[in-house]
Amino acid sequence: MTKSFGSQIRGGESSCRVRLSTSKVLSAGGVLNIAIALNWEDYNKFGAELPIDEETLVIYEAASQTPPDALPLAVKPGEAIAVPIAEIARPFGDKSKNMVVLGLIAGWTGIAREALLHGIEKKLGRKGPAVLEPARQAFFAGESFAREHPLAVDRTLSPAPQRETPLLLGDGNEVCAAAALFAGCQFFGGYPITPSSEIMHLLSREIWKFGGGFLQAEDEIAGIGSAIGASFAGKKAMTATSGPGMSLKTEMIGLATIAELPLVIVNVQRGGPATGIPTKSEQADLLQACFSSHGDAMRPVLAVTSVADTFATTVEAFNIAEHFQTPVVLLSDQEIAQRKEAFEPIDTSRIPVIDRLRPTPEQLDNYHRFAAGADGISPISQPGTPGGNYLASGIEHNEEGAPTQSGVVHERMLQKRFRKFDALQRRRDLIEIEGDLDAPIGVIAWGSVAGVCREAVAIARENGLPVKLLVPRLIYPVIEKVYEEFFASARHGLVVEQSFQGQLYRLLRMYVNVPDGFISLARPGANPLIASQIARKLEQIASKSLQSLYV
Amino acid sequence: MKSVEIPTSTQPAVYKSNLKPIWCPGCGDYGVLSALCKALANIGRPPHEIAFVSGIGCSSRIPGYTTAYGFNSVHGRALPIAQGIKIANPDLLVIAAGGDGDGFSIGGGHLPHAIRRNLDITYIVMDNQVYGLTKGQLSPTSPCGAKTVTSVYGSMEAPVNPLATVLGYGCGFVAQGTPADLPGLIALIEEAIRYPGFAFVNVQSPCVTFGSPDWQLPQHKKTLKKLIELGHDPANRLAAFDLAQQYGEELHVGVLYRNPNPPVTYDQLVRQRQAELAGNTVQKDRILEMFKVA
Numbered sequence: 056m057t058k059s060f061g062s063q064i065r066g067g068e069s070s071c072r073v074r075l076s077t078s079k080v081l082s083a084g085g086v087l088n089i090a091i092a093l094n095w096e097d098y099n100k101f102g103a104e105l106p107i108d109e110e111t112l113v114i115y116e117a118a119s120q121t122p123p124d125a126l127p128l129a130v131k132p133g134e135a136i137a138v139p140i141a142e143i144a145r146p147f148g149d150k151s152k153n154m155v156v157l158g159l160i161a162g163w164t165g166i167a168r169e170a171l172l173h174g175i176e177k178k179l180g181r182k183g184p185a186v187l188e189p190a191r192q193a194f195f196a197g198e199s200f201a202r203e204h205p206l207a208v209d210r211t212l213s214p215a216p217q218r219e220t221p222l223l224l225g226d227g228n229e230v231c232a233a234a235a236l237f238a239g240c241q242f243f244g245g246y247p248i249t250p251s252s253e254i255m256h257l258l259s260r261e262i263w264k265f266g267g268g269f270l271q272a273e274d275e276i277a278g279i280g281s282a283i284g285a286s287f288a289g290k291k292a293m294t295a296t297s298g299p300g301m302s303l304k305t306e307m308i309g310l311a312t313i314a315e316l317p318l319v320i321v322n323v324q325r326g327g328p329a330t331g332i333p334t335k336s337e338q339a340d341l342l343q344a345c346f347s348s349h350g351d352a353m354r355p356v357l358a359v360t361s362v363a364d365t366f367a368t369t370v371e372a373f374n375i376a377e378h379f380q381t382p383v384v385l386l387s388d389q390e391i392a393q394r395k396e397a398f399e400p401i402d403t404s405r406i407p408v409i410d411r412l413r414p415t416p417e418q419l420d421n422y423h424r425f426a427a428g429a430d431g432i433s434p435i436s437q438p439g440t441p442g443g444n445y446l447a448s449g450i451e452h453n454e455e456g457a458p459t460q461s462g463v464v465h466e467r468m469l470q471k472r473f474r475k476f477d478a479l480q481r482r483r484d485l486i487e488i489e490g491d492l493d494a495p496i497g498v499i500a501w502g503s504v505a506g507v508c509r510e511a512v513a514i515a516r517e518n519g520l521p522v523k524l525l526v527p528r529l530i531y532p533v534i535e536k537v538y539e540e541f542f543a544s545a546r547h548g549l550v551v552e553q554s555f556q557g558q559l560y561r562l563l564r565m566y567v568n569v570p571d572g573f574i575s576l577a578r579p580g581a582n583p584l585i586a587s588q589i590a591r592k593l594e595q596i597a598s599k600s601l602q603s604l605y606v
Numbered sequence: 607m608k609s610v611e612i613p614t615s616t617q618p619a620v621y622k623s624n625l626k627p628i629w630c631p632g633c634g635d636y637g638v639l640s641a642l643c644k645a646l647a648n649i650g651r652p653p654h655e656i657a658f659v660s661g662i663g664c665s666s667r668i669p670g671y672t673t674a675y676g677f678n679s680v681h682g683r684a685l686p687i688a689q690g691i692k693i694a695n696p697d698l699l700v701i702a703a704g705g706d707g708d709g710f711s712i713g714g715g716h717l718p719h720a721i722r723r724n725l726d727i728t729y730i731v732m733d734n735q736v737y738g739l740t741k742g743q744l745s746p747t748s749p750c751g752a753k754t755v756t757s758v759y760g761s762m763e764a765p766v767n768p769l770a771t772v773l774g775y776g777c778g779f780v781a782q783g784t785p786a787d788l789p790g791l792i793a794l795i796e797e798a799i800r801y802p803g804f805a806f807v808n809v810q811s812p813c814v815t816f817g818s819p820d821w822q823l824p825q826h827k828k829t830l831k832k833l834i835e836l837g838h839d840p841a842n843r844l845a846a847f848d849l850a851q852q853y854g855e856e857l858h859v860g861v862l863y864r865n866p867n868p869p870v871t872y873d874q875l876v877r878q879r880q881a882e883l884a885g886n887t888v889q890k891d892r893i894l895e896m897f898k899v900a
């Protein structure tokens with residue numbers, strides 16, 4: 056379920072998009088099967104976010120007095136039916152319109168009536184029969200209306216099969232916070248910002264139970280600063296923010312890099328720059344995630360691809376941060392962070408949790424904090440440990456931690472700080488590749504757009520196109536080999552993302568030879584990317600690429 | 607890099623590292639370092655139980671010259687880092703330090719919040735009324751009219767009054783010292799560290815290179831007024847405000863204000879909350895149960 060709002064704090068227009076399927080739902084979906092407009096003015100404020108086509112059933116408020124053949128829509132829908140929603144709801148109180156609509160949908164589609172009634176009871180039962188009963192009656196009234204007014208085309212769905220293990224339900228922000236606790240996060244410092252605040256809300260409630268600490272800081276700089284302090288003190292630490300806050304954290308990210316302190320920084324992307332569009336999704340902070348902060352500073356960047364994936368990828372972010380003693384940027388986006396997704400239970404026993412390397416008693420006898428083995432990683436001590444005393448600093452330092460101005464030492468320490476990430480080049484498992492490995496056409500997508508592209512690729516394959524898909528969960532460093540192999544057969548395709556510039560496309564071109572046949576399909580935020588449209592684009596590419604075989 | 611033995615005797619030398627300070631000869635910060643090491647020796651906590659955080663500036667180099675766990679961070683951000691450390695491990699003795707630019711200009715936004723949260727942290731500012739490290743620009747405590755490389759014709763700004771400011775923010779322990787009175791400074795720092803809550807010590811620590819030649823240690827020595835000799839009662843916050851008003855005119859040294867009833871600290875509350883909620887701990891492998899639909 057994806058919610059979308061205008062910028063009002065309370066009231067005003069809001070939309071809610073629900074997508075139901077008996078198989079896995081991969082994205083919020085494109086064109087609506089059923090669109091419900093309580094009034095046209097608000098409906099149309101969402102424009103392309105609520106697309107309609109020739110098959111859509113449109114249910115709308117009869118009081119709008121719009122004739123079904125004169126709807127204020129760009130496309131003529133499959134069927135439009137005016138329902139006196141307000142009038143049906145009136146006897147049950149003015150908050151009952153939603154219940155009437157639920158009844159209409161249940162009546163016309165046969166979607167799990169009992170589940171809907173159970174949901175109503177769960178939601179309103181606590182408020183007592185005076186609230187619950189009218190809501191139920193409104194639902195029944197909607198249902199009767201539907202029964203009395205059959206649709207031109209029958210839209211009854213066959214009943215969903217019974218599941219053995221029930222699905223879980225949560226949004227990306229909640230799942231991210233839960234995963235942080237699972238990974239052993241014991242400190243959160245941050246400053247509220249839409250659409251990331253729910254991470255902080257959940258942790259402020261739960262982290263104490265795990266022996267952790269929490270700070271709502273005075274700004275994002277203090278948020279990340281406190282998390283760096285906690286990490287220095289030996290705790291797994293996290294901060295979470297969105298675009299503007301990420302910009303403020305930049306200097307401190309460099310500090311964590313040079314002081315080699317583990318830290319997870321979550322950026323739930325929204326429309327930017329500056330305040331941009333705070334309530335809508337975008338993928339335009341990728342280059343910032345990879346390259347912000349001055350100096351030669353390198354940090355891994357991971358991106359979640361669905362609500363369910365947010366669990367494993369967040370734990371992975373902690374594992375990488377701890378193992379490599381580095382800040383890690385974990386990119387989510389508003390679409391994933393704030394949509395409620397039903398997902399399969401996750402077998403957490405199969406997800407490893409890694410802790411930072413600590414010095415042995417022998418190493419503490421003559422401890423040099425930044426002395427590294429071949430892999431560039433040095434055991435990290437923490438205050439309270441006798442013999443492990445050292446100076447952490449943002450100033451360049453030698454192996455002992457002593458400040459230096461020497462170019463020779465600077466270069467040696469840079470080599471160490473970069474060398475340690477060589478091992479990440481072996482983490483091929485963090486890039487998902489689906490489909491026939493020899494396919495001549497490829498799609499590359501990340502974040503919430505990955506789900507849309509999974510659907511697009513499925514449609515294209517049904518239409519007989521040989522397409523494969525690449526979804527990086529670890530975006531930076533770019534694991535060049537994986538892309539080179541991907542491009543070996545796929546000389547044509549798309550890099551799909553929700554940004555104006557096409558930031559992933561540009562990033563890849565920095566590191567790999569992206570074939571000329573690969574095109575950037577980039578749309579800025581608040582404009583949904585639609586699977587069927589991407590599939591159509593793939594067909595166009597296919598027809599051209601097959602032609603090019605014969606010239 | 608630091609001495610690794612746990613001190614058997616509490617000699618100040620135990621707290622001094624073998625790094626040679628980069629400070630100019632005669633810089634006031636030497637006196638602060640020496641006073642701090644003596645105060646720590648009097649307290650007797652071993653260096654490994656101390657976390658010492660600073661920002662950037664000449665004065666912010668100080669953690670590296672001690673054997674504590676040091677953190678020389680970025681300009682202005684010592685306090686957020688220090689608070690994160692203290693919340694993460696309340697057992698540690700946490701000290702933050704830096705210059706007047708570090709604390710009252712770039713880091714000025716953090717100070718009121720550190721004070722109102724009231725973690726048990728000691729914050730030492732080496733106030734030299736100039737930017738030392740960057741070679742002599744105007745600082746937030748430079749007096750109006752001060753001529754520096756960025757105020758060639760004289761500063762047009764009124765300075766920050768650190769003492770009145772922190773008192774106004776509600777700081778529970780406020781003191782001022784100078785290396786010109788080393789025994790006094792040692793006692794102040796020791797008392798600040800022992801105070802159970804956020805404690806602020808403003809040290810008039812002259813910059814011999816870029817500071818006013820008329821405001822160096824000899825002048826301090828001549829003009830300083832010991833609050834104890836003035837008969838000031840540190841429990842009297844209003845009297846402390848009156849004295850604080852004279853920042854920049856009089857050199858008062860001693861404790862301006864010590865809250866006679868120190869309130870509970872944030873780090874104590876962190877502990878309490880953890881203990882209260884520890885019984886509700888969820889097994890990590892059952893963490894996803896919060897997403898079950900009833």
Ligand SMILES: Cc1ncc(C[n+]2csc(CCOP(=O)(O)OP(=O)(O)O)c2C)c(N)n1
Nearest residue numbers: 662663664665681705706707708737738739
């Ligand atoms: C973000 C940032 N801005 C500016 C600087 C440059 N800078 C370093 S120290 C400093 C001011 C030093 O003055 P102060 O904090 O009073 O310390 P002092 O050197 O006098 O001890 C400045 C402006 C910096 N390091 N970082």
Ligand code: SF4
Nearest residue numbers: 630633664738813814
């Ligand atoms: S420039 Fe001033 S503050 Fe810096 S070390 Fe020299 S005397 Fe001290």
